[in-house]
Amino acid sequence: MHSSDAHAAERFIRLFMANERRIYTYILALLPNRADADDVLQETSVVLWRKFDQYTPGTSFTAWAFAVARNKVMTHRQSRQRSRLKFDQSLIDALSTQLEQRAGELDRRHEMLAECIEKLSPRDRDLIRRRYEPNATVKTVASAVGRPVQGLYKAFQRIEDTLYECVTRKTRLENRS
Amino acid sequence: MTPANHESLLSEMRELLAALREDTLTDQQAQRLQTLLSEHESAREIYLEYANQAAGLRSYATDVNFADEAGDAEATIMLSEALLRQRLQREASPITMRITRWALAASVLIAVGLGAALWVTTRPVTDDMTADLMAQATQGGSVAVLSRAVEAQWASNHAMHVGDALPAGPIVLNSGLAQIEFFSGATVVLEGPAHLELVSPDRGIVHGGKVRAHVPVPAHGFTLAAADMDIVDLGTEFGLNVTDDGEAEVHVFDGEVELHGPQSDMPRNLTTGHGLRRGANGAMQAIDVDDNGFISAARLAERAENDRSQRAAAWWALSEQIAADPSVVLYYNFQNQPTWQRTLIDRRVESHGERDGAIVGCTWAPGRWPGKSALGFKRLSDRVRVQIDGEYESLTLAAWVRFDALDRWLSSLMLTDAWASGNPHWHVSREGEMMLGVGGSGGQDHSGRSGVPNHNYNTPTHQISSEDLGRWVYLATVYDGPAGVVTHYLDGRPVSHETILGQQTLRLGPTAIGNWSEYTGPANQARTLNGLLDEFVIFSRPLGADEIRAMYEAGKP
Structure with a gap:
């Protein structure tokens, strides 16, 4: 192994990890189904690593990654999209622009999210953790915790909205101070 | 239809996004969502904020689950950055990406000394x-x-x-x-x-x-x-x-x-x-x-985690104390070792690696608590080889052991290869006796005194019973030469005292842990330990009952 390769690998991992959430948000926004988005994230990460020598250090890794992710989303949509939503080109453009502009704000929201998760009851926290495990569905969570599926649908909506509220409130407070 | 204000837009979006998340969107709802997103910047904003939240929760779940699995032997392998680079070199397969993420997260945590945080996990029984x-x-x-x-x-x-x-x-x-x-x-x-x-x-x-x-x-x-x-x-x-x-x-x-x-x-x-x-x-x-x-x-699990992380911290303190004790001959704590490494590191501060063990066979396994690792012995060849020079008037041997079975005549803890004058053989019998055998000097020595015979210092039978199988027990044995007493301790309590037969200095030399290297008899009479070791220490002085008790209390799972 060449040491320069090892160095590149390390740099790539750090950049990718630092941007993984943003990239995933982007993919999920364009392809709003978690299974689809997971697939595309994996495919995107492989392409990013293969083409890492084409990335110019000092430029925005996010922008470069978004471009690659967007291509992957397009191919994925043609082949095996699961979601019934199919956004047209102008909506995809609008979402992409808005997301790039607001990346910093969304990062702030993400930091607040950690605090808001801490405020959940242990039971809700456990539920949400299970729900966001790879390949989890409401049904798998329901059978794991022994609760009825219908009730869990409601529970997840409540938890997601609670977290959203909490994050929004905290962000507002912070902007004010 | 245009929503009247932000509040009504938000509540409509929430319903739609909940359905979208669970994949229960009707055609009509899908249509409505696309219209709102196309026409309203604030709808897109809410939409992106929820997507951002989902991405955040996804990494939260990954991190928590990683912490849960950090106790697994598998997780330890991920701690090596060298290995990680190697894998990435081969090809960044999807699986690699997942592993690298964890590996980096882990190495970062360890670098900033938060390794202990990984112990805050909830896996009570393996x-x-x-x-x-x-x-x-x-x-x-x-x-x-x-x-x-x-x-x-x-x-x-x-x-x-x-x-x-x-x-x-x-x-x-x-x-x-x-x-x-x-x-x-x-x-x-x-x-x-x-x-x-x-x-x-x-x-x-x-x-x-x-x-x-x-x-x-x-x-x-x-x-x-x-x-x-x-x-x-x-x-x-x-x-x-x-x-x-x-x-x-x-x-x-x-x-x-x-x-x-x-x-x-x-x-x-x-x-x-x-x-x-x-x-x-x-x-x-x-x-x-x-x-x-x-x-x-769930609440109890939280309390147990707190309790456990406090006790893990207490154990770390003890572990550092043992490592710094000049009377310690050898100290393996079985912690923070990459699983691919076949050397068992002697953790004494003074160690120059001369008493590091060579791992032969054996498999890494979860130890006394999540995040703690242990070494498993099962096959006839499994053992740790170590060379310990010197002569000792007294020795204290102590180990955390989980016996999976006492299915051998003798289950080895630590045995010198030789069985000559002053060679200790520390093991447990099938009947649940803790035993310290000491090789005798035989015949007569040069001054004409008659020699000391081979002797086993045993506890009564069934000290370790079938109910102790599968749980962590703390075994300690003190050979106090000057006082002339051998004392065995189980879980910090003395269970037997026996008078030493004759003055002898103890010698170890080439030694095996978890097995007896010199055994050449039939396979069904082998002496391999069937279980796990999670801490092993030898002191060159006789520890008192209080000290043994304290080590048990600080180290118990």
Whole structure:
């Protein structure tokens, strides 16, 4: 192994990890189904690593990654999209622009999210953790915790909205101070 | 249609996004969502914020699950960055990406000294251990297992350990918290003082105290009896509080229970959010449900985590103290070692690697608590080789051991290759005796005194019984030359004292841990340890009972 390769690998991992959430948000926004988005994230990460020598250090890794992710989303949509939503080109453009502009704000929201998760009851926290495990569905969570599926649908909506509220409130407070 | 204001847009978006998340969007809803997103920047904003939240929760779940699995031997392998680069070099396959993420996260944590944070996990009993317990249980007529305990004080004749299989009979908890898993799958959390009687895998009697039961689908029909009532669970969670004066309260947190009274009248059903008090006189009265009044399994897990991380910290402190003690001859703590490395690191501060062990065979396994690792011995070839020079008037040997079986005539802990004058052989017999054999000088020495014969200093049999299999025990043996006494300790308590036959200095030289290298007899009489070692230390001085006790207390799982 060449040491320069090892160095590149390390740099790539750090950049990718630092941007993984943003990239995933982007993919999920364009392809709003978690299974689809997971697939595309994996495919995107492989392409990013293969083409890492084409990335110019000092430029925005996010922008470069978004471009690659967007291509992957397009191919994925043609082949095996699961979601019934199919956004047209102008909506995809609008979402992409808005997301790039607001990346910093969304990062702030993400930091607040950690605090808001801490405020959940242990039971809700456990539920949400299970729900966001790879390949989890409401049904798998329901059978794991022994609760009825219908009730869990409601529970997840409540938890997601609670977290959203909490994050929004905290962000507002912070902007004010 | 344009929403009137932000609030109404937000609430409409919420409904649509909830349906989108769960993939239950109707065609009409899908249409509506696309329209809102195309026409309203603030709709896109909400949409992106929810997507951002989903991405955040996804990494949260990954991180928490990673912490859970950090106790696995597999996780340890990920700690090596070298290995990680190598893998990436080959090709960044999807799986690699997932592993690298964890590996980096782990190495970062360790770099900033937060390794201990990884121990804050919730895996009380390992799978193979559960299997062992089940196997044991079917023989012993057990009905449940103690899966968690926090600051638990048991009635003196009812002391028990986490992981113990529990036979039918009373459980008396004076204070603290305990979680019991019935073999039917029902879990109950006891808050001391409490008195629960285990009857069968799907039935218990609450004689007093607070109990919270969680009953998953496979355990439906699980019944707790209190006073003269039977509470049959139809799924999934309820609390029961029985006071000294015979009053019983039932609180249904989730699902439904069926109450059977003493008379043969129709059973009453209570559903989510309903409670009932049965007075000592038998009168029934509806009450408000008090969810917070009963510790839930999740809450208990949190308490157990706190408790455990505190104790893990106490152990680290002890571990550093041992490493710095100049009287320590050798110290393996089996921690923070990459699994690919075949050297067992001697953790003494003074170590130059001269007493590092060579791992032969053996497999890494989860240790006494999540995040702690241990070395497993099973096959005839499994052992750790070490060279220990020097002569010692006294020695203290101590180890945390989990015996999976005492299926050999002798299960080796540490044996010198040779069996000559002053060579110690430390092992446990099939009958559960702790034994320290010391090779004799034989014949006569140069000054004409007659030699010392070979001798085994043993505890009585069944010190280690079948109930100790599959749980962590702390074994310590002190050979005190000047005082002329060998003392064996089990879990910090002295269990036997024996007078030393004749003055001899102890010598080790080439030595094996977990096996006897010189054994050449038939395979079925081999002496391989069948179990795990999670800490191993040799002192060149006789430790006192207080010190042994303190090491046990700081290190117990």
